[in-house]
Amino acid sequence: MSEAAALPRVSPQPAVATEGRPVRWVLTALAIGFLALFLVLPLITVFAQAFAKGWDAYRAAFDEPDARSAIRLTLTVAAIAVPFNLVFGVAASWAIAKFEFVGKNLLVTLIDLPFSVSPVVSGLIYVLLFGAQGLLGPWLLANDIQIIFALPGIVLATIFVTFPFVARQLIPLMQEQGNAEEEAALTLGASGWHVFRTVTLPNIRWALLYSVLLCNARAMGEFGAVAVVSGHIRGLTNTIPLHVEILYNEYNFVASFAVASVLASLALVTLVIKSGLEWRYSDELAAGARRH
Amino acid sequence: MPEPLRPRRRLMQPSVIPGFGLAFGYMLTCLGLIVLLPLAALVARASGLGLSGIWEVATDPRVAAALKVSFGISILAALTASTFGFLVAWVLTRYDFPGRRVVDAVVDLPFALPTAVAGIALASLYAPNGLVGAQLAKLGIQAAYTPLGIYIAMVFIGLPFAVRTVQPLIVEIDREIEEASATLGADRLHTLTRVILPPLIPAVLTGFALAFARGVGEYGSIIFIAGNLPYVSEIAPLLIVIKLSEFDYKGACAIAVIMLAISFATLLAINLIQAWSRRRFGYV
Amino acid sequence: MIPFNDRTGRRARAVLATCLLAATLGAGQARAQTELLNVSYDPTRELYKELNAAFVEDWKAKTGETITVRVSHGGSGSQARTVIDGVPADVVTLGIPSDIDAIARISKKIPEDWRAKLPNAGLPYVSTVVFLVRKGNPKGIKDWGDLVKPDVAVITPNPKTSAGGRWNFLAAWGYAYERDGKSAEKANAFVGQLYKQVPVLDTGARGSTVTFAQRGLGDVLPTWENEAYLVFEEFGRDKFDVVVPPTSIYAEPPVALVDANVDKKGTRKAAEAYLQFLYSDRAQALFAKHRYRPSRPEAARKEDLAFLPEVKLFKIEDLQGSWDDIQKRNFDSGGLFDQLSKAPGR
Numbered sequence: 001m002s003e004a005a006a007l008p009r010v011s012p013q014p015a016v017a018t019e020g021r022p023v024r025w026v027l028t029a030l031a032i033g034f035l036a037l038f039l040v041l042p043l044i045t046v047f048a049q050a051f052a053k054g055w056d057a058y059r060a061a062f063d064e065p066d067a068r069s070a071i072r073l074t075l076t077v078a079a080i081a082v083p084f085n086l087v088f089g090v091a092a093s094w095a096i097a098k099f100e101f102v103g104k105n106l107l108v109t110l111i112d113l114p115f116s117v118s119p120v121v122s123g124l125i126y127v128l129l130f131g132a133q134g135l136l137g138p139w140l141l142a143n144d145i146q147i148i149f150a151l152p153g154i155v156l157a158t159i160f161v162t163f164p165f166v167a168r169q170l171i172p173l174m175q176e177q178g179n180a181e182e183e184a185a186l187t188l189g190a191s192g193w194h195v196f197r198t199v200t201l202p203n204i205r206w207a208l209l210y211s212v213l214l215c216n217a218r219a220m221g222e223f224g225a226v227a228v229v230s231g232h233i234r235g236l237t238n239t240i241p242l243h244v245e246i247l248y249n250e251y252n253f254v255a256s257f258a259v260a261s262v263l264a265s266l267a268l269v270t271l272v273i274k275s276g277l278e279w280r281y282s283d284e285l286a287a288g289a290r291r292h
Numbered sequence: 293m294p295e296p297l298r299p300r301r302r303l304m305q306p307s308v309i310p311g312f313g314l315a316f317g318y319m320l321t322c323l324g325l326i327v328l329l330p331l332a333a334l335v336a337r338a339s340g341l342g343l344s345g346i347w348e349v350a351t352d353p354r355v356a357a358a359l360k361v362s363f364g365i366s367i368l369a370a371l372t373a374s375t376f377g378f379l380v381a382w383v384l385t386r387y388d389f390p391g392r393r394v395v396d397a398v399v400d401l402p403f404a405l406p407t408a409v410a411g412i413a414l415a416s417l418y419a420p421n422g423l424v425g426a427q428l429a430k431l432g433i434q435a436a437y438t439p440l441g442i443y444i445a446m447v448f449i450g451l452p453f454a455v456r457t458v459q460p461l462i463v464e465i466d467r468e469i470e471e472a473s474a475t476l477g478a479d480r481l482h483t484l485t486r487v488i489l490p491p492l493i494p495a496v497l498t499g500f501a502l503a504f505a506r507g508v509g510e511y512g513s514i515i516f517i518a519g520n521l522p523y524v525s526e527i528a529p530l531l532i533v534i535k536l537s538e539f540d541y542k543g544a545c546a547i548a549v550i551m552l553a554i555s556f557a558t559l560l561a562i563n564l565i566q567a568w569s570r571r572r573f574g575y576v
Numbered sequence: 577m578i579p580f581n582d583r584t585g586r587r588a589r590a591v592l593a594t595c596l597l598a599a600t601l602g603a604g605q606a607r608a609q610t611e612l613l614n615v616s617y618d619p620t621r622e623l624y625k626e627l628n629a630a631f632v633e634d635w636k637a638k639t640g641e642t643i644t645v646r647v648s649h650g651g652s653g654s655q656a657r658t659v660i661d662g663v664p665a666d667v668v669t670l671g672i673p674s675d676i677d678a679i680a681r682i683s684k685k686i687p688e689d690w691r692a693k694l695p696n697a698g699l700p701y702v703s704t705v706v707f708l709v710r711k712g713n714p715k716g717i718k719d720w721g722d723l724v725k726p727d728v729a730v731i732t733p734n735p736k737t738s739a740g741g742r743w744n745f746l747a748a749w750g751y752a753y754e755r756d757g758k759s760a761e762k763a764n765a766f767v768g769q770l771y772k773q774v775p776v777l778d779t780g781a782r783g784s785t786v787t788f789a790q791r792g793l794g795d796v797l798p799t800w801e802n803e804a805y806l807v808f809e810e811f812g813r814d815k816f817d818v819v820v821p822p823t824s825i826y827a828e829p830p831v832a833l834v835d836a837n838v839d840k841k842g843t844r845k846a847a848e849a850y851l852q853f854l855y856s857d858r859a860q861a862l863f864a865k866h867r868y869r870p871s872r873p874e875a876a877r878k879e880d881l882a883f884l885p886e887v888k889l890f891k892i893e894d895l896q897g898s899w900d901d902i903q904k905r906n907f908d909s910g911g912l913f914d915q916l917s918k919a920p921g922r
Contacts, residue, residue: 007396010388024387031383034376038448039401042413088322095315101304116555118509120529121548125330128337131661135333149663159326182309192310221406223512231663233648241408248412249782251810260409267404275397419791437776519776522917537653537737539678
């Protein structure tokens with residue numbers, strides 16, 4: 001997971017505690033070259049391919065009703081999944097950071113689990129649970145409830161893959177901030193809800209925003225898990241990343257990269273806001289610099 | 293005054309902070325419904341096979357080959373990501389150069405860029421008629437649609453993990469130790485390998501494990517650039533999808549459970565590294 | 577302000593759980609006017625785009641109702657799997673009969689005798705496999721035998737997931753079987769050699785086309801006839817040539833009604849009309865236009881039919897028996913394809 005640590009200023013160093021100028025130069029060039037080749041070039045490719053046939057061809061990709069419905073679906077999914085994980089993350093970090101109880105480490109590990117589960121497995125588990133051949137399949141069928149290959153399944157898979165984002169960001173921060181402020185407010189007679197709103201929330205708001213940002217980026221961009229539960233019904237269950245794949249497989253490369261460029265722009269905006277937050281509020285984002 | 297929470301007999305320490313019941317209950321409900329129940333469905337499905345059944349699937353030559361491809365390449369890619377990740381983290385924290393902040397932001401690109409977008413971009417870049425692929429082709433190297441393509445995609449997605457785990461620790465290094473080492477007559481290389489590197493090893497290992505875990509499970513960015521050729525460039529997650537298309541739920545579940553076990557093992561390894569680091573160096 | 581305690585906590589939990597459930601249920605039932613879902617295989621995207629528009633028009637003229645036809649495309653096997661797992665498909669139009677058999681066998685949503693429900697055994701059109709080669713045919717590929725020439729790289733999709741991939745596999749097998757005095761052993765060896773010369777095995781016919789046409793890999797793409805002409809026209813006649821081999825396979829992409837789904841959704845009438853429409857003059861002409869071989873060629877335009885030359889087509893059932901046997905023998909776990917790819921020849 002990403003860490004919210006601001007980049008500190010490089011302090012002037014005595015010559016003995018740094019490398020020689022040529023070495024520094026070579027290492028810097030190597031690092032930048034590596035990043036340019038592996039990270040920046042693919043990003044440029046997306047935009048270059050999207051505009052390969054000019055602005056009109058680019059625009060045309062968004063006149064397709066299927067593209068619009070994909071955008072609508074992705075926005076809907078994110079609008080459900082992100083607030084869900086926000087509430088979950090706050091509740092989880094409140095329970096875990098503010099209280100001492102047995103089995104806490106296990107809980108944190110379980111919350112972390114979706115991070116290391118392959119996206120394909122994340123989709124598969126919902127098929128096994130809700131699919132017609134799955135555990136609950138016959139019951140759902142009898143009651144005429146469609147979960148996978150419909151909005152609920154896509155939302156569930158998205159929630160699963162973005163599950164730890166908010167909690168993981170908030171838990172260490174709230175742990176470091178401790179309970180002293182809340183306890184003081186309670187002693188002064190404030191109610192629990194009031195304390196949360198006026199004491200805790202302001203302390204974690206930037207970290208909250210930060211984690212929601214990353215959660216949203218992942219929610220809108222998830223491919224593997226959603227691909228397994230979507231059913232690929234055009235105009236109905238195709239999200240933006242799936243629509244990108246479809247266009248790509250229709251030899252419609254310009255449109256494919258055009259739609260992909262929307263997601264790439266979202267990624268860029270995310271990075272810009274994220275860097276801004278890190279730069280401005282680094283102290284309020286992370287619990288110390290030393291943490292994983 | 294809110295009423296104090298009833299102490300839960302040593303399972304929980306008493307606290308004046310309210311809301312434990314609500315927060316804990318909500319957390320557990322969500323965790324149970326969204327994560328544990330579906331994972332249990334998978335395990336239940338796979339347990340029908342028994343360990344011997346899972347072993348049978350795992351040793352099927354094609355599955356074994358796919359697991360080997362996924363594991364082998366993600367280890368190589370995680371090694372590369374760790375090495376260059378360390379370099380990038382070092383350069384970013386130690387050297388001042390124009391555009392340093394932008395470069396720092398770029399590191400997180402693979403976090404933010406959807407995997408499918410990365411996949412089609414990498415595929416068109418490294419294909420024999422792509423920008424980079426054409427240059428490689430002149431050297432007689434084919435990147436896209438070979439294991440090398442998988443490696444490239446895995447390095448792409450693993451890099452930020454490697455950078456972001458070591459970077460905060462490099463920031464924290466006490467400069468005076470380096471100076472002391474230099475004053476005592478150690479040359480720079482000696483200081484680096486003997487004084488600076490050892491305390492960073494746990495972080496490097498953690499970054500390696502995270503990059504590895506992400507690489508093993510990755511799907512979206514790889515399928516576009518891998519050749520998907522059985523025994524050569526077919527990854528385990530793709531094989532799950534293929535097994536599903538063949539109506540072979542048994543096989544799909546068995547591979548998924550194996551991958552799940554790997555995820556658990558990796559998480560466990562990370563926890564062990566951090567516990568060891570806490571004992572050895574006093575911090576994580 | 578109500579302070580949080582255990583009791584309110586419990587109540588809030590109950591409320592939240594109810595909301596969550598309600599949201600899930602509500603979203604699942606949002607369904608409005610008549611809507612048909614056609615779950616189809618990979619290369620029919622362009623075809624059904626036009627065909628569905630024609631059906632919507634026809635339905636409007638006949639009944640005055642507005643109907644929406646949705647489609648989903650993917651590898652034929654993957655598509656069958658999603659129907660088995662619960663995609664509410666009204667009709668399936670897949671690439672190979674065994675995929676519909678699988679839906680019938682595993683999910684029971686289609687009767688086992690689905691072939692008998694529609695004209696021509698559920699085949700409104702058939703197709704075959706031809707070769708797409710680089711312009712000028714530099715490797716001189718004329719027939720199936722040329723695919724195993726030492727320096728020829730063949731691009732074909734994975735027969736496990738793709739119907740087109742299975743037809744290619746069966747076509748190559750059938751060719752060698754007939755050529756080498758009806759020896760199954762020699763035919764197996766021929767197919768084995770062919771797959772050793774495949775550098776990329778995509779999951780669907782479309783993936784293979786992209787690999788061959790856009791990414792420039794391989795010398796020959798054995799593919800659906802319609803797909804070959806589509807690439808030929810989309811990517812430019814100056815880059816590729818279509819080579820029609822003297823013999824090839826009679827490829828059967830069948831259609832069927834998903835009985836269990838249409839009865840549940842109450843869409844039987846429209847779904848049946850949709851399938852009947854596929855046999856109408858208008859649809860038959862559209863098949864030919866998209867380079868499929870209509871079951872009633874008399875309904876198609878002459879200039880479209882000119883693109884579909886006489887080829888000696890063999891039926892794989894005549895060589896290998898029933899579809900159950902064909903599927904088991906070649907593509908199921910441990911079948912011929914698995915055995916052949918066990919010895920990686922690279």
